[in-house]
Amino acid sequence: MSKNYKKINAAIIIIGNEILSGRTEEKNIKFISSWLNEKIGITVKEVRIIPDIKHEICKSVLVLSKKFDYVFTTGGIGPTHDDITASSIASAFKLKYEFNKKAYNILEKYYGKKNFNDGRKKMAKMPKSSKLILNPSSAAPGFMIRNVFCLPGVPSILNSMIENCKRYLKRGARTHSKTINYLTVESNISKEMSKIQNKYLKTVEIGSYPFFRLGRVGVSIVIRSIIKRDLEKSFNELKKVLKNKNIKLFN
Amino acid sequence: MSKNYKKINAAIIIIGNEILSGRTEEKNIKFISSWLNEKIGITVKEVRIIPDIKHEICKSVLVLSKKFDYVFTTGGIGPTHDDITASSIASAFKLKYEFNKKAYNILEKYYGKKNFNDGRKKMAKMPKSSKLILNPSSAAPGFMIRNVFCLPGVPSILNSMIENCKRYLKRGARTHSKTINYLTVESNISKEMSKIQNKYLKTVEIGSYPFFRLGRVGVSIVIRSIIKRDLEKSFNELKKVLKNKNIKLFN
Incomplete structure (x- = not known):
């Protein structure tokens, strides 16, 4: 690094x-x-x-x-x-x-x-x-x-x-993050998130946060990393695997 | 007790x-x-x-x-x-x-x-x-x-x-509290609060919290105790001493 x-x-x-x-x-x-x-x-x-x-x-x-x-x-x-x-x-x-x-x-x-x-x-x-x-x-x-x-x-x-x-203050590396919201519950996508988290264990942090909005239930997935490339890669992989699983985006 | x-x-x-x-x-x-x-x-x-x-x-x-x-x-x-x-x-x-x-x-x-x-x-x-x-x-x-x-x-x-x-859960003694707001700044009343805090050191806790509201500056004084009598006594003493000092209430 x-x-x-x-x-x-x-x-x-x-x-x-x-x-x-x-x-x-x-x-x-x-x-x-x-x-x-x-x-x-x-x-x-x-x-x-x-x-x-x-x-x-x-x-x-x-x-x-x-x-x-x-x-x-x-x-x-x-x-x-x-x-x-x-x-x-x-x-x-x-x-x-x-x-x-x-x-x-x-x-x-x-x-x-x-x-x-x-x-x-x-x-x-x-x-x-x-x-x-x-x-x-x-x-x-x-x-x-x-x-x-x-x-x-x-x-x-x-x-x-x-x-x-x-x-x-000394300056450190900025943490970058991406958030994406799905119309699902955590327990539907926990296996997929876990797989990608394990693949990028050292550089990426994936968190999931359930929410309720306008009477619907969703999950915010937040991916954070100080390395932009790994952030992008893990984000795109997650999006792809959830799309294949037919999980709908929450807009 | x-x-x-x-x-x-x-x-x-x-x-x-x-x-x-x-x-x-x-x-x-x-x-x-x-x-x-x-x-x-x-x-x-x-x-x-x-x-x-x-x-x-x-x-x-x-x-x-x-x-x-x-x-x-x-x-x-x-x-x-x-x-x-x-x-x-x-x-x-x-x-x-x-x-x-x-x-x-x-x-x-x-x-x-x-x-x-x-x-x-x-x-x-x-x-x-x-x-x-x-x-x-x-x-x-x-x-x-x-x-x-x-x-x-x-x-x-x-x-x-x-x-x-x-x-x-086991039940404990409830903490009672009283709040009063003054049209002043903390540094104007710190001596008086300190005196009463010292008098009731063992049973009463006096906190002061500055605030800004509608363009005016005030202080919330919060007195807390599990002993109602000491709460009332310290509260009344504080009110009296600040009234004598001509500190105005913030309504």
């Missing part, structure tokens, strides 16, 4: 009791995963959703930052008592938790000296040597320390900041 | 490449968490989203089934090659992976003897001694083995099955 096929992976840690309790629907995973995959060529291999508890944050960050090339955390970097991501990560990496001067200046300027209270100052505290991820929506920056990127939990703010992670 | 305050917890494992890749939005976490909390009194403490890879499934199931009272998995129990949840869990628990007679009969009856092909038969294979979780939508049952509940990934089918988990 040439260097263009280099695989780079990442994990996401969602920090927040409000997601675990079911109060709030999680909205950042899909956004971050798609962005990493489509824009940078990085594959997300694991996600954890954990509570706002220091030792849980430390443990997850240590385990996942060792296991994957990058880790993205969301949540817990605001001004309130339950925002403990920055201090927990400092502690996990045994780094000082201190004011980042650049962040302090950004926030002081944004709020004005008079209104720069303790809660707001807290948002300038980070693990020593963190690099800033600038925030065009609401000033308070995220930060990168080692291979860990810390972003806020509010989706609209996170979305506005993600492009500012780019400069710190 | 009386036995009514017994805390029971759970973890959720979402198995599926389609969620990790960003292709599919995750929709089961909020549903399962809310159901467990509101109907059964069980608190979800951790969620993991992992790929369709055997050793990843085994590891997560072993770790989380030890750490929590219950584990719920979603995905990977269909008829295709990437449906490896049942065989992986059998292997994790060192149990035989075999036909469950009851499941076999249900599926044979549903599809008819003639159409009961290998893919469909696969859905009757489970770890030895599994108990069935019946499926009113599409016949193929989920199963419970030890403290692990295995459910399908398709939200509408999962939703229709969840009530059938009830008979296997």
Whole structure:
């Protein structure tokens, strides 16, 4: 494989009791995963959703930052008592938790000296040597320390900041994909899919996803690969074998 | 604390490449968490989203089934090659992976003897001694083995099955919650929230969640407790102190 096929992976840690309790629907995973995959060529291999508890944050960050090339955390970097991501990560990496001067200046300027209270100052505290991820929506920056990127939990703010992670990330091979929908059920085509999956085991990933639409039952088949040629070949073989079996397309 | 305050917890494992890749939005976490909390009194403490890879499934199931009272998995129990949840869990628990007679009969009856092909038969294979979780939508049952509940990934089918988990679950103390919205930003009220959180550290959990609505900025404060009296007391104290500070309600 040439260097263009280099695989780079990442994990996401969602920090927040409000997601675990079911109060709030999680909205950042899909956004971050798609962005990493489509824009940078990085594959997300694991996600954890954990509570706002220091030792849980430390443990997850240590385990996942060792296991994957990058880790993205969301949540817990605001001004309130339950925002403990920055201090927990400092502690996990045994780094000082201190004011980042650049962040302090950004926030002081944004709020004005008079209104720069303790809660707001807290948002300038980070693990020593963190690099800033600038925030065009609401000033308070995220930060990168080692291979860990810390972003806020509010989706609209996170979305506005993600492009500012780019400069710190190595590019990997983009995963290409093709989707085709059939008017059938999975158990009718499982043998055929399995055969082609086995033939292209090393380079292609075939997934099937049942759906219901307009009162009809169908299956989406998604084929993914970082090698375009293998994607095309396996896709065409699957189409051919299902056509021969008289399986109808779902349009 | 009386036995009514017994805390029971759970973890959720979402198995599926389609969620990790960003292709599919995750929709089961909020549903399962809310159901467990509101109907059964069980608190979800951790969620993991992992790929369709055997050793990843085994590891997560072993770790989380030890750490929590219950584990719920979603995905990977269909008829295709990437449906490896049942065989992986059998292997994790060192149990035989075999036909469950009851499941076999249900599926044979549903599809008819003639159409009961290998893919469909696969859905009757489970770890030895599994108990069935019946499926009113599409016949193929989920199963419970030890403290692990295995459910399908398709939200509408999962939703229709969840009530059938009830008979296997111990009841815990329900978490009560109150929400109040203010026309402010978190950093304006962080000191007050923190004070009350510290006062009720052992029984009450106070979370704050910024939001934007109709062009205005607000904060939702959510107070949660299994002890109603402490919930009411902390809620009223917070309301009073913010009223004194002249923080306006967001209606």
